[in-house]
Amino acid sequence: MSIRYGLLALLETGPRYGSQLRTEFESRTGATWPLNIGQVYTTLSRLERDGLIVPEGGGDAKQQLYAITGTGRRELADWYARPVDRTQPARDELAIKLALAVGTPGVDVRAIIQAQRAHTLKAMQDYTRLKARALAAGPDSQEEMAWLLVVEQLIFAAEAEVRWLDHCESRLLRFAADRAAASPAAERDTPGAPDPEREAPLPRAAAETPGGAA
């Protein structure tokens, strides 16, 4: 997320000091992405350099009021109109971990999936507590509504991850079952297959059912 556009968006409603911008950004996003004041001033000086904002009054940066320029407004309008780019996916550690685990002998992919599922679900539980609080409190201001939307985004993103993990598990189980049916000896080498020393492989029927949250 570009802090640049976040600050421009706040400045569109009127001139502000750097410290005000930091407080308002955090209040809109519920401190989900905390800013340090140094980042705010660095970004403001770049925005000024690019002609998107202008300082109002004198003094040093900390006492400086900043206002958006016409160019800044056009840049902001472009940002709102442009979809957030999803064609260059961020490097996702979990996807990379599973991709590598599937090809690595001796790694229990199901255990990785379950550990991650429990961890992500716990995060969802905590986000849901924050959401329940926000719902109980109103929300009756734009800041509270903005925060509710942000926390719900976190919940939906975590849910998508849990669903994907369920899908991975059921796909790997089916793959293991199919390989075992084709060649009983291949089962031991199948990535993601349950370790026969630790637990019996799931029956075929179970492998064909969707996972818990699929």
Add this chain to the structure above:
Amino acid sequence: MRARAADRGTGQAGSEQPVLRLDRLGRVHGSGPTAVHALREVDLTVHAGEFVAVMGPSGSGKSTLLTLAGGLDSATEGRVLVEGRDLAGLGRAELARVRRTSVGYVFQDYNLIPALTAAENIALPRELDGASRRSARREALDALGEMNLAELADRFPDELSGGQQQRVAIARALVGDRRLVLADEPTGALDSESGEAVLVLLRRRCDEGAAAVMVTHEARLAAWADRVIFLRDGRIVDESAAGNPESLLAGGGAR
């Protein structure tokens, strides 16, 4: 309030009698080499104020756990204790009474009686339990009022939306002294907003002292619970407990 309920559920185990305790619970169908273990050695303790969600793939034993916990089926191994009473030690009539007075069920398809109004549906179990018609109706109206459904008291189920019917079903599950709600996919037939209203309500009832066990396949719904247990092949394989949400936001970014 939420934190207090969670503390009661997870931090004070043993300091008060649990509402539900499953002790090495098992259910085997059939015998010999063809025996199917629907549930194996499940231990679970649920205290007042605690909301537990049960997740797992189809056939993992989720619904079996719920039917055993509510005395709708009998365990082949282990024990079910509801408010300290071992269901296996109860005669048929007594078991029926415990089911009626201590346990409330919420099903995916609401199970309201179509010929009775919302208030009558809620009052019925109280009347069956010996309450006078007048006091049962008063309790039903109170329960509906708590759920902001008072104006729907005299409507029949087919005059209510799915979400409203399910909220009436929850009111019915908790009317009287019943403190244990067993819910099987309670939002399965509802749209996302109505489903969330049902969860908000279940959560609130737990915060007020009820205990709930809910089977769900949706992580977003399970996340309303204090604890989520994962079943696989009839066994509990993992558990996730809610923590301190502030810790998520400390130290630079939630994700």
